[in-house]
Amino acid sequence: MSPSIDRHHSDWLLLQRDGLSMAGASYKRGVSVHAPSTVTIDLNRPCSAYDGLAGVDDLTLAPGAVRFSVLGDDDRSLWRSPALHAGDAPVPVHVPLAGQHSIQLVVTPVDGYWSTGILADWANAQFSC
Template structure:
């Protein structure tokens, strides 16, 4: 008998592209082919090339106020959102903030209370099949609204 031919090789998985939040455009200036922030539905953001939480420096990230909400349209198939969240060292160990990640209106992750001087909390959220992600920081008390809150190493992994 003749040997059975090997099964055809499966195609390689699609290449992954990582989009750093610190480099995303707003929807009014973007082209709709990659993740973009919605200008009309987003709080103030400071897209930074360096920041620090609990004395640890991070190469990139986004700083927001202790009360903020930023909506990001993914505009393509994405698999995950990752970051390290915490109160920026600019707050001099003051303030307490809660971080949440929503996708298509459903909360998928919450940090609990993160205080100034605490180490950054890792975030990993599966956003497969989702169209929008909303990144929210909520103050713990009335004076925490202005605390600089960081989404360090913040990035979306997409196809």
């Protein structure tokens, strides 16, 4: 059984997308959310790593910034991005997962009101299990 999205906490939708764009580059697959957002993924088996990209979608017109985080069991921080704005290059995500049963993909607004219009992308996710 592969990792599965268990639940989504947000006032906005989780959009699974084929084809998205960040900083002018296209990515084949990913999910898009608005800040604030938390997506919990149950690993369903032992996994050693999560890899992907995190960034602001090119459809974003809002001037704010968001920060991406990956939390493990017991809400322990496993990875955190710098603040990202529209037009910034996406950042690579590499998170060791040894001993984790689930992870949370978290997007947090940095600039308050302006950040709620940002479309945040988690792209090209790959689990090593």
